[in-house]
Amino acid sequence: MTNQTSQTTNEKKLLKQLYWRSFTLYAAVTPSKQGASGFSYAVQPFLDTFYKGNEEGRKEAMVRQMSYFNTNVAMYPFILGIVASMEKENSEKEDFNEESINAIKTSLMGPLAGIGDSVFWGVLRTLSAGIAVGLAQAGNVFAPIVFLLLFNLPVQILRFKGGQLGYSLGSSYISSLYENGLINILTKAASIVGLAMVGAMTSQMVNLEIVWNMTMDGEVVMNIQEMLDQIFVGLIPLVITLFSFYLLKKKIVSINVLIFGMIILGIVLALLGIA
Template sequence: MEETQNTKKLDHKTLSHSFHLWFWGALTCFSQEHMQTFGYMSSMLPILKKLYPNHDDQVDAIHAYTAFFNTNPMLGTVIIGITASMEEARANGKDIDGGTINDMRAGLMGPIAGIGDSLIDGTLIPILLGISLGMSSGGSPVGAIFYIIVWVLIAYFGQRLLYFRGYSLGDKAVGFLVGKQGSAVRHAISIIGSMVVGGVLASWVNVTTSLRLRGANGKVFLNLQSKLDSIFPGLLTVAVTFFCWWLMAKRHVSAIWTMLILVAISLVGVLLGFFNPGLSY
């Protein structure tokens, strides 16, 4: 009975405070040297103050969170929740120390970052942007408003769910993310993302040529774009898309350099008469 009374337990208010510090300050004092270290440390302050009333104990415990940390800020919220659970267990005398917590963080931040970057940045955001672009036709602000509201709601409630799941399940929470079920879900979402990106490509990217060959009498005997459309409509669009994919995925060219290359190709194409921007001076 006495052991139960002396057991330290984190209340919902403390956990919610910790979550909000991570949600709003995950990238606090962000630098190449520390990345998300200080944001992580800040989110753990309410936890440590609740579990360790003595100031010296708080100082000793906080050293576990001074190590380098960097992961996907959204999906990585589950790690913060797991840490809160581990810290609670440590405060109750379990065989957990700062080294164990650091080993857990170091082991999870890489896989979670890879999953989060592909699932959130590479799939979810393009899907939302694709829907928003479709709603913004004709200059309508509805698409931008839709994206802002939906993204904020997904980011907040999604991260909150992950935080409290991580706390309640401990290290078991990661099993879904990196296990077979998680792989199946990510594969299904990636297929949907590819479909949306393909739809955006077909709707918003249009590459055509204005090249026409004329005979001695001045009449056009070859309209290259018409010939391409009769053989493979949208061939130039597909070619440019695969060219950009080849640059970034195979040659590891950054997005900025890829855009500069496209600008250079466009300028040369206009000078040679292959492209017509339709400008008048």
């Protein structure tokens, strides 16, 4: 009974650290990792606790938590809690599927980002601003404070409770999935969702439109971009993304080299009037 109480108390302490550390998600952002370093920093106390005495396991977990991560800041602690609970399971079970940790994390960050952005940036911020603007027009000097309270209080409550909920749900459901033999199915499904999300991000964030067309006697006889779209919409952005991934994984090209290479490519294509 004493050990269980001590463990629960320690976990509560870790969850409080998770909440405060979660504010650093985008403190150091890179194009290739986004908030990965902030995520790793927030979950580090759990790794230090769960992998105590297992230095190799702790190193692997630290590398695992540096994978690409980008989501809404209000929903983020919920994912942190789930990942922390999965790392705990991984440290205790030899047959735990380590790939499921990043698969779950990747599959959750997209949908929760959409929900969080819609609810908090789209709805709550607008309502809070509307109330505060009305107060400001009436000459109320507390209007800015009202806005900050109306917007931030729900966000911070969700952030604090979300981490706790993710941790408790993760522990119970992951254990149940292992007992029922469904963890591999969940991992595969999560991987599919994650890949779909990455594909959607590629189509939205990678843009290159061909402006050069084939002309004859001053008239356009073939619109290159329209022709490519008929073959496959977003074909060139997809090729660029896959080629960049190939260079990163197979040729071990530095991300900085890729970034400068894309900048130079864009300038050259623009000067030549191709894109």
